[in-house]
């Protein structure tokens with residue numbers, strides 16, 4: 095009988111065959127034609143070779159996959175949209191329980207809720223809700239998976255108005271490490287539900303999510319662009335502007351290279367810019383007044399703010415590039431913090447890289463610190479240092495740039511970070527991401543996953559043996 099030695103276990107071909115016979119989806123091994131495509135994730139820096147990839151067709155496949163992993167002592171990685179920059183959706187020698195083909199969705203316009211399977215991306219999710227004039231707090235990029243995004247928190251364009259994506263979670267169906275199927279909500283398995291609202295994939299595999307939706311169709315949104323040498327005054331303006339912004343306005347300051355947009359003079363395409371991006375959700379006339387100071391400030395190079403469908407806010411970012419991200423919540427944007435940002439932005443390793451400073455608080459900040467697992471709801475800003483480049487030879491220099499910039503921003507940090515923007519930053523940063531909620535998360539991990547069966551994630555380690 096053929097055998098393969100995999101991380102301390104012997105996986106026999108007959109065991110794989112047995113799994114295939116009870117599996118409705120697809121079982122992909124290293125010798126199968128689709129293996130390389132199936133192990134690829136969004137971050138091109140991640141090149142890992144799992145022992146098996148099981149592409150689940152439904153809940154039964156997830157249960158069977160979990161039981162198979164346990165019986166064969168396989169390490170488990172779980173894949174939703176595969177967008178996680180740390181690459182936790184795939185691991186060497188593991189079984190990947192891949193939910194990306196589970197894309198069922200039902201919108202109930204009467205109750206303004208949706209039930210969505212865990213393999214959906216935000217582009218697909220929005221496609222289904224838009225027809226009813228409804229929306230969730232989607233990710234900014236259409237290919238981001240709803241699963242990892244929601245389980246880690248989910249900061250989008252509606253965050254200040256309606257809170258995080260995990261705040262709109264009403265219930266979730268979960269397969270636990272021992273193969274049980276549970277529903278978690280405020281009324282049922284409430285401790286688990288609390289953990290799923292920000293605690294990541296630590297407690298089980300979510301097969302579907304139930305969300306509260308919001309009536310959002312047209313928004314006032316877009317970018318105001320300035321040349322990079324004006325960054326200091328633009329960021330100081332951004333600080334003062336956001337200090338009094340209403341909840342309807344969510345905004346971000348972004349350092350980037352100017353896109354090839356017809357509204358930007360051709361000779362500036364590709365040159366370093368700072369832009370302020372906004373999304374106003376609410377009465378359009380009121381919104382026009384709110385964005386007026388932004389449009390008037392400092393004669394921008396381009397003012398692209400206009401009423402647009404909410405769906406237009408989602409963009410596409412190429413998959414397969416090299417990515418290394420670092421993030422930190424900022425306690426404010428003092429002049430010194432602004433100077434530190436500008437000093438490091440100048441060393442960006444590639445025109446594909448960006449640094450974004452998102453304005454937070456609003457509805458997100460009004461949810462109590464211990465009401466959900468998500469840590470750090472009171473920070474006014476988060477800085478996301480997006481190291482992105484095409485050539486793997488630049489990895490060392492790019493990682494150094496992002497790490498140095500992050501070090502320079504630490505003195506301005508609240509001490510916390512956001513799990514969804516982290517690369518592989520280690521246990522201390524995971525602890526920092528959850529702050530005061532970490533101890534309760536460990537208790538929950540002890541209850542639902544005492545053997546740390548689900549550990550390819552921003553891991554909360556159980557304290558029981």
Ligand SMILES: Cc1cc2nc3c(=O)[nH]c(=O)nc-3n(C[C@H](O)[C@H](O)[C@H](O)COP(=O)(O)OP(=O)(O)OC[C@H]3O[C@@H](n4cnc5c(N)ncnc54)[C@H](O)[C@@H]3O)c2cc1C
Nearest residue numbers: 174175176177178182183234239241242243249295300551
């Ligand atoms: C281009 C881009 C744009 C982004 N924009 C935003 C943004 O606007 N706002 C924001 O908050 N974040 C954003 N993110 C970060 C994003 O939220 C995380 O990368 C998130 O992990 C993506 O979820 P996923 O399902 O695609 O990831 P995956 O890589 O599939 O999974 C991420 C983690 O979640 C676990 N997981 C996945 N599915 C399940 C499941 N069903 N049950 C249990 N665990 C599961 C995985 O094991 C892994 O640990 C962005 C990321 C990228 C690359």
